[in-house]
Amino acid sequence: MTVVVWFRDDLRLADHPALDAAAAVGAVVPVFVADAAVAALGGAARWWLREALTALGHDIAARGGHLNLLQGDVAECLSRAAAEAGADEIHALAARIPADRAVQEGAARQLAAEGVRLVLHPGALLHQLQAIRTGAGAAYSVFTPFWRRFSATEILPPREAPAPQWADRRFGESLARFSQLPLAAAWGEGLHETWAVGEAAAVQRLEAFVADGLADYARTRDRPDLPGTSRLSPDLRWGHLSPARVWRRVQMAIAADPGCETGGWAFLRQLGWREFAHHVLDAHPDLAARNLKPGFDAFPWQTDRSTLARWKSGETGYPLVDAAMRELWRTGWMHNRCRMVAASFLVKDLRQDWRTGLAWFDDTLVDADPALDPFGWQWVAGTGADAAPYFRVFNPVAQGKRFDPDGDYIARWLPERADLPRDLRHAPGPRPVVDHDDARRAALADWKRSAGRE
């Protein structure tokens, strides 16, 4: 008996409930479907996905199976996969975002009519959305009470699962001919330099972080000049690591070493934020498109294209912003502190619509995430549910001096400033795109007007 396992953004073999469940039934035929949503991914995300599928394909081939790549409508591709595999069951992880959930529900109906069962398993999130609710049964919209409930809810231990038997059925396209996932040419260079992609690389990153970064995480996580963060965001985005595995690994480190208690919980809290963003998206499926506070719907956003271009290319004249934007372009990743500063600069100093910033991040981040990114942008813009107060405007110079005290981060990404004395590296350039003090005052006036509006 054979069973199909449908991979999507859960590109791993370990701690994969759908794979484990399928393996208990029969020999596994794995498939990945490039549908319209995959075709719409940003460039950096497509680069990562291509690398990740290659890695997963190797991992499966090494165990005697073959990852089949199909292109087109999900229901049609899965129907074909079931027919080719001679299977009447397809297992997959339940989607973590509403759009994918709708695709799964539609596919499940269509497949059922053909006598094929689509079986969905939790595992993409630490807890199912319904499991973390307020006393009144509603979704949380404020983080702190959410976190109180969340961190007190037990993460289940991993189930023992026998190694799957893989069936070597071949009916998909080869990765090389996968036209919707083109190789990113010159752009891919910086990405290649920066990242090792796939489950094995992700496990290495996790272990390295637990060994070297966890104990000091609370202190160093805000420092873009230091290797203080885990850099696990793309691994969680693409599911090379299950969030439960990361959670358990950090819990284990805390139990083994009291010195990891503070840093460990600071990190787990970040996993809590990841989860919280999914709750907010679930309550507001149009989070990426609409202001949660409708008072901002009439906001007078600036639309000057050349200003936007200077932000994208890292030529605003504010060193921390420019370094961050160049790190993003070169590596497909940006330090969390810099994401806040760069986003705040676009939204508050340049007063450009947060959705234009979101679109750029979506196109350039290897960890571009449909739940976390719109959540983060609405938080910075002050248009979200549990957003930053509108008068919180990041000062890019002050942030630079505080979190990159020696200007090492500036020197790394802005070589033209590397020769400056350290105390001058954060000074604005000669012709900054705006004057921060003026821009701040203008932003406060505009935000005050919209924040009070219903």
Place this chain on the structure above:
DNA sequence: TTTTGAGTTGTTCGA
């Protein structure tokens, strides 16, 4: 039902 306490990440100003 009403009340109460609390709320990721910051900056500036004036004492």
Place this chain on the structure above:
DNA sequence: GTCGAACAACTCAAA
């Protein structure tokens, strides 16, 4: 130089 207050009310979540 350092420190606390102001920034602005508002909504959420739980008692």
